[in-house]
Amino acid sequence: MKNLKSAIPIFIKFCKICIPVLFIIQNSSAQELTQIVTGRIVDKVTQSPLPGATIAAIKDSSILAGASADINGYFHLDNIPVGRQTFRVYFVGYTSMTLSDIIVSSGKQLVLNLEMEESVIQMKTFEVTATDKTGAINEMASGSVRTFNTEETERYAGSRGDPARMASNFAGVRGDDDSRNDVIIRGNSPIGLLWRLDGVNIPNPNHFATPGTTGGPVSMLNDKTLATSDFYTGAFPAEYGNSIAGVFDLKMRSGNTEKNEFTGQFGFLGTELLAEGPINKTDHSSYLVSFRYSSLELFSKMNINIGTDAVPNYMDGAFKLNFPTALGTFAIFGIGGKSHIDIIVSKDTTPTQQLYGDQNRDQYFATNMGTIGVSHIYQINPSSYTHLTLSASTANTNAQDLLVNRDSGSYRIASIEPILGYNFTEQKVSLSFTYSKKYSAKNSMKLGIYADKYFENLLDTNFNLVTEHWDSREDFIGTTYLLQPFIQWQYKPTDNLTFNAGIHGMYFQESNSKSIEPRFGVKYNLTKKQTLGLSFGNHSQLQPTYLYFQHVYTPDSNFSMHNRNMDFSRSDHFVLSYDVIFGNNMHLKVETYYQYLYNIPVTSYSSSYSLLNEGTNYDRFFPDSLVNKGTGTNYGLEVTIEKFFSNSFFYMFTGSLYNSKYKGSDGIERSTDFNGNFATNLLVGKEYKFGKKKLSVLNIGGKITYAGGHLYSPVNDSASNVIKQEVIVDSLRNSERFRNYFRVDAKIGLRFNRKKVAHEIGLDLVNIFNTKNILALIYAPNPLTPAADPMVQEYQLGFLPIFYYKIDF
Numbered sequence: 001m002k003n004l005k006s007a008i009p010i011f012i013k014f015c016k017i018c019i020p021v022l023f024i025i026q027n028s029s030a031q032e033l034t035q036i037v038t039g040r041i042v043d044k045v046t047q048s049p050l051p052g053a054t055i056a057a058i059k060d061s062s063i064l065a066g067a068s069a070d071i072n073g074y075f076h077l078d079n080i081p082v083g084r085q086t087f088r089v090y091f092v093g094y095t096s097m098t099l100s101d102i103i104v105s106s107g108k109q110l111v112l113n114l115e116m117e118e119s120v121i122q123m124k125t126f127e128v129t130a131t132d133k134t135g136a137i138n139e140m141a142s143g144s145v146r147t148f149n150t151e152e153t154e155r156y157a158g159s160r161g162d163p164a165r166m167a168s169n170f171a172g173v174r175g176d177d178d179s180r181n182d183v184i185i186r187g188n189s190p191i192g193l194l195w196r197l198d199g200v201n202i203p204n205p206n207h208f209a210t211p212g213t214t215g216g217p218v219s220m221l222n223d224k225t226l227a228t229s230d231f232y233t234g235a236f237p238a239e240y241g242n243s244i245a246g247v248f249d250l251k252m253r254s255g256n257t258e259k260n261e262f263t264g265q266f267g268f269l270g271t272e273l274l275a276e277g278p279i280n281k282t283d284h285s286s287y288l289v290s291f292r293y294s295s296l297e298l299f300s301k302m303n304i305n306i307g308t309d310a311v312p313n314y315m316d317g318a319f320k321l322n323f324p325t326a327l328g329t330f331a332i333f334g335i336g337g338k339s340h341i342d343i344i345v346s347k348d349t350t351p352t353q354q355l356y357g358d359q360n361r362d363q364y365f366a367t368n369m370g371t372i373g374v375s376h377i378y379q380i381n382p383s384s385y386t387h388l389t390l391s392a393s394t395a396n397t398n399a400q401d402l403l404v405n406r407d408s409g410s411y412r413i414a415s416i417e418p419i420l421g422y423n424f425t426e427q428k429v430s431l432s433f434t435y436s437k438k439y440s441a442k443n444s445m446k447l448g449i450y451a452d453k454y455f456e457n458l459l460d461t462n463f464n465l466v467t468e469h470w471d472s473r474e475d476f477i478g479t480t481y482l483l484q485p486f487i488q489w490q491y492k493p494t495d496n497l498t499f500n501a502g503i504h505g506m507y508f509q510e511s512n513s514k515s516i517e518p519r520f521g522v523k524y525n526l527t528k529k530q531t532l533g534l535s536f537g538n539h540s541q542l543q544p545t546y547l548y549f550q551h552v553y554t555p556d557s558n559f560s561m562h563n564r565n566m567d568f569s570r571s572d573h574f575v576l577s578y579d580v581i582f583g584n585n586m587h588l589k590v591e592t593y594y595q596y597l598y599n600i601p602v603t604s605y606s607s608s609y610s611l612l613n614e615g616t617n618y619d620r621f622f623p624d625s626l627v628n629k630g631t632g633t634n635y636g637l638e639v640t641i642e643k644f645f646s647n648s649f650f651y652m653f654t655g656s657l658y659n660s661k662y663k664g665s666d667g668i669e670r671s672t673d674f675n676g677n678f679a680t681n682l683l684v685g686k687e688y689k690f691g692k693k694k695l696s697v698l699n700i701g702g703k704i705t706y707a708g709g710h711l712y713s714p715v716n717d718s719a720s721n722v723i724k725q726e727v728i729v730d731s732l733r734n735s736e737r738f739r740n741y742f743r744v745d746a747k748i749g750l751r752f753n754r755k756k757v758a759h760e761i762g763l764d765l766v767n768i769f770n771t772k773n774i775l776a777l778i779y780a781p782n783p784l785t786p787a788a789d790p791m792v793q794e795y796q797l798g799f800l801p802i803f804y805y806k807i808d809f
Contacts, residue, residue, distance in 0.1 A: 032081070032693060033081070033082040033106045033693070033695060033753055033754075033755060034078075034079040034080055034081055034082065035080050035081075035082055035104050035105065035106060035108075035109060035110060036076065036077065036078055036080070036109045036110075036258070036259075037057070037076075037077040037080050037087075037104065037109070037110045037111075037112065038074070038075065038076050038077070038109060038110075038111055038112075038256075038257070038258055039055075039074070039075060039110075039111050039112035039113050039114060040069070040072075040073045040074050040075070040113050040114070041053040041055065041069045041073050041075065041089065041091070041114045041115075041116060042073050042113075042114070042115055042116070043094075043115070043116060043118065043382075043438070044115035044116060044117045044118075044139050045117075045118070045139055045436060045438045045444045045490075046379075046382065046383055046384060046385055046436060046437075046438045047115075047377065047379070047385050047436070048379055048382045048383070048385070049069065049071070049072050049073025049074075050069055050073055050091050050094070050116060051068075051069055051070060051071045051072075051073065052068055052069060052091065053068065053069040053073070053075075053089060053090065053091035053094075053116065054066060054067070054068050054069075054089070054090045054091065055067055055068075055069075055075055055077065055087055055088070055089045055090075055112075055114070056087065056088050056090075057077060057080050057085050057086070057087055058085075058086045058087065058088055059081075059085070059086065064079075064080065064081065064085070065077045065078065065079060065080060072284075072324075074284065076258075080104050080110070081104065082104050082105065082106045082695060082753045083103075083104060083689075083694070083695075083753075084101045084102065084103055084104070085101075085102055085104050086098065086099065086100045086101070086102070087099045087102060087112065089114055089116065091116055093118060093119055093441075094116040094117060094118050094119060095116065095117045095118075095119050095495075097114065097116065098584075099112070100584070100585075100644070100645075100646060101644075101645045101646055103151065105751075105753060105758045105808060106695075106753035106754060106755065106756065106757065106758050107261075107263075107753070107756070107757050107758030107807070107808025107809050108256075108261050108263075108758070108808045109256055109258065109259055109261065111253075111256060113227065113253075115137070117139070118438075118441045119441065119495055120441045120442055120492050120493070120494055120495045136230050137228065137229070137230050137249070137251070138230055138237060138239075138249065139444070139490065140237040140238075140239075140446065140488050140490050140500045140502070140521075141230070141232070141236065141237055141500075141521075142235070142237075142498075142500050142521020142522060142523050142533050142534070142535040143235060143521060143523070143533040143534070143535045143575045143576075143577040143591065144172075144232060144233045144234040144235055144236070144535065144575050144577070144591060144593070145230055145231065145232050145233070145236070146167075146170050146230070146231045146233075147228060147229070147230055147231075148163070148166065148167075148228070148229060148230075148231060149226075149227075149228045149229075150223045150224065150226055152166055153166045153223040153226075154223065155645075155650075155685060155699075155701065155747075156169055156683055156701070156703065156747075157683065157685075157701045157702055157703040157745040157746055157747035157764060157765075158703050158705075158743075158745035158747075158764065158766055160269065160764060160766075160802060161222075161223045161269070162181055162219040162221070162223075163219070163221055163223065163226070163229075163231075163248065163250070164181035164182075164183050164206075164215060164219060164248075165181050165219075167183055167231050167248075168181075168183065168681075169652070169654060169681045169683060169703070170231070170233070170640070170654060171589070171591070171638035171639060171640045171654040171655065171656050172185060172186050172233045172234075172591070172593075172636070172638045172656050172658070173185055173233065173246075173656075173679075174656075174676060174679040174707055176190070176616045176674065176710075177616060177617070177775055177796065178743075178766075178767070178773070178775075178796040178797035179217055179796070179797055180215050180216060180217050180616070180617075181206065181215045181216065181217070181219060182213070182214070182215030182615070182616045183214070183215065183246065183248075184616075184674045185233050185234070185245045185246040186233060186234060186245070186593065186595065186634045186636060186656075186658060186660070187634040187636075187658055187659070187660025187672055187674050187675055187676075188244065188245035188246075188595075188612075188634060188660075188674070189245070189611070189612050189613065189614060189615045189616075189672075189673075189674065190213065190214050190215055190245070190615045190616055191212065191213070191214060191245075191541075191544065191611070191614060191615035192243055192244040192245025192246065192541060192569075193214040193243065193245050193246050193247070193248065194240060194241075194242060194243035194246070194247045194248070195214065195248050195250070196240070196247060196248065196249045196250065197250045197251075197252060197333075197335065197371065198250070198251060198252050198331075198333055198373065198375065198389070199375065199387060199389050199432050199434070200371065200373050200389055200391045200393075200430060200432060201242065201430065201432075201450065201452070202335070202371045202393060203369050203371070203393055203394075203395035203426070203428075204216065204369065204395065205219065205220045205221050205335065205369065206218065206219055206220060207219075207220060207312070207314040207316070207337055207339035207367065208312065208314075208339050208341065208365065208367055208618070209367055209369065209395070209397070210397065210617075210618050210619070210620055211395075211397055211424050211426075211544060211546050211620055212544035212546065212547070212614065212615060212620055212621060213615050213616070213617075214615065215616070217312070218269070218312070218314060218339070220316040220335060220336070220337040220369065221250070221318075221335070222272065222274070222290045222292060222316070222318055224263060224272075224274055224290065225252055225253060225274070225288060225290050225318045225320070226250055226251065226252060226253060227251040227252065227253035228251065229248070229249060229250045229251045230247075230249040231246070231247070231248055231249070232246050232247040232249070233245075233246045234246065234537065234573045234575055234593060234595065235519070235521065235535040235536055235537035235573045235574070235575045235593075236519075236537060236539075237488055237500065237502060237519060237521075238486045238487065238488040238501075238502025238503055238504045238517070238519040239434070239446065239448065239486050239488060239502070239504070240504070241450070241484045241486065241504045241505075241506055241517070241539070241540070242482070242484065242506065242540070242541055242542055243539060243541055244539045244540070244541045244569055244570070244571040244573075244597065252288075252318065252320050252333055252335075253288065253320070254286050254288060254320060254322040254331075255276030255277055255278075255286035255287050255288035255320065255322070256276050256277055256278065256286060257278050257281065257284040257285070257286045258278060258281060259277060259278070260275070260276070260277030260278070261275070261276050261277060261808070261809070262274065262275050262276075262808070262809055263275075263806065263807070263808050264806070264807050265804055265805065265806040265807075266295070266804065266805050267295065267762075267802065267803055267804025267805065267806075268295060268296075268801070268802040268803055268804065269292075269294075269295065269802060269804070270292040270293055270294050270295050270314075271292065271293050271295055272290065272291070272292040273290065273291050273292075274288075274289070274290040274291075275287075275288075275289055275290075276288040276289070279321070279323070283323070283324055283325065284322075284324050285321075285322060285323045285324060286321075286322050287319070287320070287321050287322075288318075288319060288320045288321075288322075289317070289318070289319040289320075290317055290318050290319070291315070291316075291317040292315065292316050292317070293314075293315045294312065294313050294314045294315065296311055296312055296313075297311045297313065310341050310342055310343040310344065311341070312339065312341045313339065313340055313341065314337060314338065314339035314340075315337060315338060315339075316335075316336065316337030316338075317335070317336060317337070318333075318334065318335040318336075319332075319333065319334050320332070320333040320334075321333070327378070328376050328377055328378035328379065329376070329377045330374070330375070330376050331374070331375045331376075331377075332372075332373070332374050332375075333372070333373050333375070334370065334371060334372035334373065335370070335371055336368070336369060336370030336371065336372075337368065337369060337370075338366075338367070338368035338369075339366065339367050339368070340364075340365065340366035340367075341363075341365050341366075342362075342363070342364050342365075343361075343362065343363040343364075343365070344362050345358075345359060345360065345361065345362060345404055346362050346402075346404045346413060346416055348411075349411060350411060351411070351780075351782050351784065358401075358725075358778075358779075358780075359778070359779075359780035360403065360404050360405075360406075360724060360780070360781070361401045361402060361403055361404060361419070362401070362402040362404060362416065363399065363400075363401050363402075364399065364400045364401075365397075365398075365399045365618075366397075366398045366399070367395075367396065367397045367398070368394070368395075368396050369393075369394065369395045369396075370393065370394050371391060371392070371393040372391065372392055372393075373389050373390065373391030373392075373430075374389070374390050374391070375387065375388065375389040375390075376388045376389075383437060383438045383439070384435070384436060384437040384438070385435075385436055386433070386434065386435050386436075387432075387433070387434045387436075387448075388431075388432070388433050389430075389431070389432045389433075390429075390430070390431055391429075391430045391431075391432075392427070392428070392429050392430070393427065393428045393430070394425065394426070394427045394428075395425070395426050395427075396423070396424065396425045396426075397422070397423075397424045398422070398423045398424075399420065399421070399422055399423075400418070400420070400421045401418075401419050401420035401421070402416050402417065402418055402419065403416070403417045403418075403419040403463075403724070404416055405417070406783040407783060408783055408786045409783065409784065409786060410783060410784065411783055411784055417463070418463065419462070419463045419465075420461070420462050420463070421460070421461050422459060422460035422461070422474070422620075423457075423459050423460075424457075424458050424459075424460070424474070424546060425456075425457040425458075426454060426455070426456055426457075426458075426545060426546075427454070427455040427457075428452050428453065428454055428455070429452070429453045429455075430450070430451065430452045430453070431449075431450070431451045432448065432449070432450045432451075433448050433449055434446060434447070434448030435447055435448060441492070442491060442492050442493060443489070443490070443491055443492075444489070444490045445487070445488070445489050445490075446487070446488050447485075447486065447487040447488070448485070448486060449483065449484065449485040449486070450482075450483075450484040450485075451481065451482075451483050451484075452481060452482045452483075453479065453480075453481045454479060454480045454481065454482070454545060455479050456476055456477065456478055456479070456480070456545065456546075456549060457476075457477050458474040458475070458476045458477075458546055458549055459474055459475055460472070460473045460474035460475075461473070465722065465723050465724060466722060466723060472551070472559075473550055473551070473552075473622050474546060474549060474550060474551070475551070475559075476549040476551075476561075478549075480508070480509050480510040480545075480548075481508075481509045482506070482507070482508050482509070482542065483505075483506070483507045484504065484505065484506050484507075485504075485505045486502060486503065486504040486505065487502055487503055488500065488501065488502030488503075488519070489501050489502065495525070496524060496525040497522075497523070497524050497525070498522065498523045498524075499521075499522050500519075500520070500521040500522070500523075500535075501518075501519065501520050501521075502518075502519045502520075503516060503517065503518055503519070504517040504519065504539075505517070506540050506542075506568065508542055508568070510548050510564065511548065511564065511565050511566055511567060512565075513542075513566075513567045513568050515540040515568055515570065517537070517538040517539060517540055518536075518538050519535075519536065519537045519538070520535065520536045520537075521533065521534065521535035521536070522534050522535075529580060529581040529582075530578075530579070530580045530581075531577075531578070531579040531580075532577070532578055532579075533575070533576070533577040533578075533579070534575070534576055534577075535574075535575045535577075536572070536573065536574050536575075537572075537573045538570070538571070538572055538573075539570065539571050539572075539573060540568035540569065540570045540571075541568055541569045541570075542568060543563075543566050543568075543569065543601060543611065546620070547563050547566065547622075547623075547626075548561070548563055548564050548566060549561055549564070550562070550563055550622055562624075562625040562626075563601075563623075563625065563626050566601055566626055566628065567599055567628040568599060569597065569599055569600050569601065569611070569628075570597070570598050570599040571595055571596060571597045571598070572595070572596045573593065573594075573595045574593060574594045574595070575591060575592075575593045576591065576592050576593070577589065577590065577591040577592075578590045578591075584646070585643055585644045585646040586642070586643055586644075587640070587641070587642045587643075587644065588639075588640070588641055588642075589638075589639070589640040589642075590637070590638070590639050590640075591637075591638045592635075592636070592637045592638070593634070593635060593636060593638075594633070594634075594635045595633065595634040595635065596631070596632075596633055597612065597631060597632035597633065597634070597662070598630075598631050598632075599628040599629075599630075600612055600628065600629075600630030600631060600632060600662070601623075601626035601627065601628055601630060602626065602627060602629055602630035602663075602664045602665040603623060603624050603625065603626060603627075603664070603665050604624065604625040604626065604627050604665070605624070605665065606665050606666040606667075607664055607665055607666055607730055608664040608666055608668065608670060608730050608731065608733040609623060609664055609665070609730075610630045610632070610662050610663075610664045610672075611623070611626070611630070612630070612632050612662045612672050612673075613662070613672055613673040613674075616673070616674075627665070629665060630662065630663060630664060630665065631662065631663050632660070632661060632662035632663070632672065633659075633660075633661050633662075634658065634659070634660045634661075635658065635659055636656055636657055636658025636659065637656070637657050637658075638654070638655070638656045638657075638658075639653075639654070639655045639656075640652065640653070640654050641653045641654075645685070645687075648686060648687040648688070648689070649684075649685070649686050649687070650683075650684070650685050651682070651683060651684045651685070652681070652682075652683045653680070653681070653682050653683075654679075654680065654681045655678070655679070655680045655681075656678060656679045656680070657677070657678050658675075658676075658677065658678070658679075659671075659675065659677065660672040660674055660675035661675070666731075670733055670734050670735075671711055671734045672734070673710075673711060673734060675708075675711060675734070676707050676708030676709070676710070676741075677708040678707060678708050679705075679706075679707035679708065680705070680706050680707065681703065681704070681705050682703065682704045683701070683702070683703045684701060684702050684703075685699065685700065685701035685702075685747075686699070686700050686701070687699050688700075691752075695752070695753040695754075696750070696751065696752045696753065697750070697751040697753075698748075698749070698750055699747070699748070699749040699750075699751070699762075700746075700747070700748055700749075701746070701747040701748075702744070702745065702746045702747070703744070703745040703746075703747075704743075704744050705741065705742070705743045705744075705745075706740065706741070706742050707740065707741045708737070708740055708741070709737050709738035709739050709740045709741055709774065710737070710738050710741075710774065710775065710776065711734040711735075711736065711737050711738075712734070712736050712737070712738060712776060712777050713728035713729060713732055713733045713734055713735065713736070714728065714729045714732045714735065714736065715727065715728055715729065715777060715779075715791050716728065716729050717789070717790060717791070720779050720790060720791070721781070721790065724779065725779050726777065726778065726779045726791070738774040738793075739774065741773045741796075742771055742773065743766075743767050743771055743773065743796075744767070744768050744769055744771075745764070745765060745766050745767065745768065746764075746765040746768050747762070747763070747764050747765070748762065748763045748765075749761070749762035749763070750762070756809060757807065757808065757809040758807070758808045758809075759805075759806070759807055760805070760806040760807075760808075761803075761804070761805050761806075762803065762804050762806075763801060763802070763803045764801070764802040764803070765799070765800075765801055765802075766797065766799070766800040766801075766802065767796075767797060767798060767799050767800065768799060769799075770798050770799040772795050772796075772798070773795065773796040774793050774794070774795060774796070775794045775795060775796045776793075776794045777791045777792070777793060777794070778791070778792060778793075778794045779791060780792045
């Protein structure tokens, strides 16, 4: 309970400062507060404006205010009461929309960018409700997709404003490590996840990211800069490639086009500033910029246990400049961050457990990542448009490890010796081009290409404790490229039946790997509120690029890049889904799936090793010669029961039963590292209004997670002692399991609306019962007791309070 005991007095001090201030705010004079609502209404397929489309704010069947879109699709609503409101959108020949319980805040104007779907049967009335959850932004998605928004990343207890941690609440998804946000989808390695931002495939957007992973301890993504986005868990449309597990298709929002607005936030995860507003009000050009700097050093000095004696330092930012013109819409956008941490165990006088890093090494670790892009959307005519993006990205990781040897029987330092050093830089210049065409309400098509030019600069040396020589594992400077063309088609014979089909291609120059990947999906509306879906996807994925350039010495003392000819990993993914809405606010979704993975890299000699088990920690992996002869299977059943936010209350239950198996080069079928067999989440939230005019809001939420325990392998102690790190018994890989995982989180928030400003204070309580969930076995011998077992259990994150104060004005 160390974390809890240290956090309580700090939180009490925090409340002593904040509560009197908020009390003054709460008791200040209140009046009827209203806000402006603006936005744009466009066709979902062609992105062309819908002049004359009508939007109305509704309360108890009465219209509070209404407006029509202008010739460019823009609308403006005045005097909308602050609080949760309902909006309805209508246009002749299109499916009408209802958006319920949308938050209107006094501190910021509400911007709604709406996409309407054309009805196949013209002049007939159809209505879609709760479209923000049950549908997808991508009109060609047939299943295994979830749309999410900023409110969800902030509403769910334990999500910490992180899209990846938020996604772990969804059916079929689980996290692997409380200290990281790796996304494990249906038993797949997190390596199989694709990150895309505004049409650009981006590097791992996390601080302290290790090459070959897609997660990390802290996200660089600021949810306040994101628009409504899509998250896929399988059998995704043909425009997505280089992934066999899932896709985060993130959209960065544009800034307010009418008014300069600002947000400031101070809390456990950092100090943030965000500004947005118009560049030119006449042409609707705008800017959006954000910056965050780590606050963990301050909290460490306040004796809050953050899981390690070392203090992580990081900063990140994002921006977007948007320029609508007569020649199309131009945008310049970017995201980036840098981080470093020095974990110095040589200063310890007694054994300690660190959440990050090894117990017998001083480690100096730094990373940086950045992406910048320029995009152009050109409306050729009302039925077609092009989207061209040019971008550049960089990702660098630099590390130096020193082995700390201590005298047996005491904790005195015997020697400190260099054992590892590496500097990996991967830069990429990318082009993405898409052309979208709607031939009629029944037929639409999208085609395009993604082209990436890689620039690699990789250097790695490691001291081999067996041979007592330095091994050079990477020493490469060079280039390669990846091409991904695609085409997809949608056919809607009726409003109740939709067919999606497409083909995705991939070519990687370094290994001369090629793939042609068919995709297919069908959705059938059994009734207005029941949908049946079937989808299939053949998918391929590049291996972590540094593995292609890994080398070993040959007998003639030359280097050999023994994995340079690795082929893609491949999979066939089948999904059957059933979706039903009860009333306007209840939702049930059931999906069952089967995924067959093949062409998986395994060792050329007989062993249990497979690349399917990699990708979830801070260590890179350097396997021996690999061949694409491994296989795997994932299958399961997923259930989501959700009450959308209405009447000041929401809840969501997600449950997954699954099995994840693989075969290495020894031909024996085993569980993958990620085969937890089951995962469940229950989330609830309640909103209470209080104060004058009911303008203040108290939010209370909770989350319970119960999932299968981690698998682990028996350890060869003698071999581990020689190389001073864990060596498993290969034939017994994943034959043992830790106890099941259980965690309870809570979230409390207060929001105060005042004239032209909104204040918010929140507290996210992670693992409130300080449950000791076991993460792994680690090699951590204690010099004070040399005869003891060198393998010890490493625990997940204990109790952690995350508090913040935010102001919008």
